[in-house]
Amino acid sequence: MTLKHLGQVSALPASPEEAVLDYPPNPRPGSPYLVRFVSPEFTSLCPVTGQPDFAHLVIDYVPGATIVESKSLKLFLGAFRNHAGFHEDCTVGIGQRLFAEMKPVWLRIGGYWYPRGGIPIDVFWQSGEPPKGVWIPDQDVPGYRGRG
Numbered sequence: 001m002t003l004k005h006l007g008q009v010s011a012l013p014a015s016p017e018e019a020v021l022d023y024p025p026n027p028r029p030g031s032p033y034l035v036r037f038v039s040p041e042f043t044s045l046c047p048v049t050g051q052p053d054f055a056h057l058v059i060d061y062v063p064g065a066t067i068v069e070s071k072s073l074k075l076f077l078g079a080f081r082n083h084a085g086f087h088e089d090c091t092v093g094i095g096q097r098l099f100a101e102m103k104p105v106w107l108r109i110g111g112y113w114y115p116r117g118g119i120p121i122d123v124f125w126q127s128g129e130p131p132k133g134v135w136i137p138d139q140d141v142p143g144y145r146g147r148g
Contacts, residue, residue: 003147005072016093017074022069032105032134035067036060039077042060046116047084054114055087058139059098061107062131068102083098087113099127099134106131112141 003022004010013019039057046053057077061068080090091111099107108126120143130136 003072005075006069010071010075011028012075012081014079014082016076016079016083016097019079021074021076021098021101022072023066024069026067027064028063029065032062032131034060034062034134034136036137037068037070037073041086042077042080042111044080044090045082045084047086050084052081053087053116055091056112056141057091057094058110058112058141059094059107060109060136061098062103062105062134064102064104068098068101082111087111087116087121088123092125095125095127106134110139110141112144115144 003024004020005022006024035060037057039059042055044053044055045051068071077094083090085093091109095107095109098104104127106127106129108124108130111123113121113123
């Protein structure tokens with residue numbers, strides 16, 4: 001398997017659609033476990049005003065045959081900086097793309113968005129029921145009160 005990003009110089013993709021995610025083999029197949037990625041400074045653009053929107057994303061998944069390579073995920077998430085999309089579209093779209101391409105046993109994403117127009121919007125998506133026997137901790141992102 002050839003990975004596009006790991007150990008290579010990689011430019012930030014111009015859009016999420018152009019981003020290529022790498023999926024190496026799961027190093028512990030047959031051992032159910034949870035992987036968590038946190039992006040506390042995720043940004044995208046408001047599709048109405050073009051102003052930046054900010055979120056704290058938490059992505060949890062139980063790997064199947066592959067895992068997502070972290071550098072490629074970082075570049076994919078960074079490509080949203082110039083993407084105009086509603087909070088719901090960005091959060092659910094990230095979760096659905098990872099689930100469709102990586103084919104994990106289970107995946108969930110929490111998008112904890114900072115206020116737009118004075119209202120914080122939190123968006124959650126998961127692929128189905130969590131698997132039994134896997135420790136799945138709370139995402140522990142508090143409701144907005146000057147979230148840090």
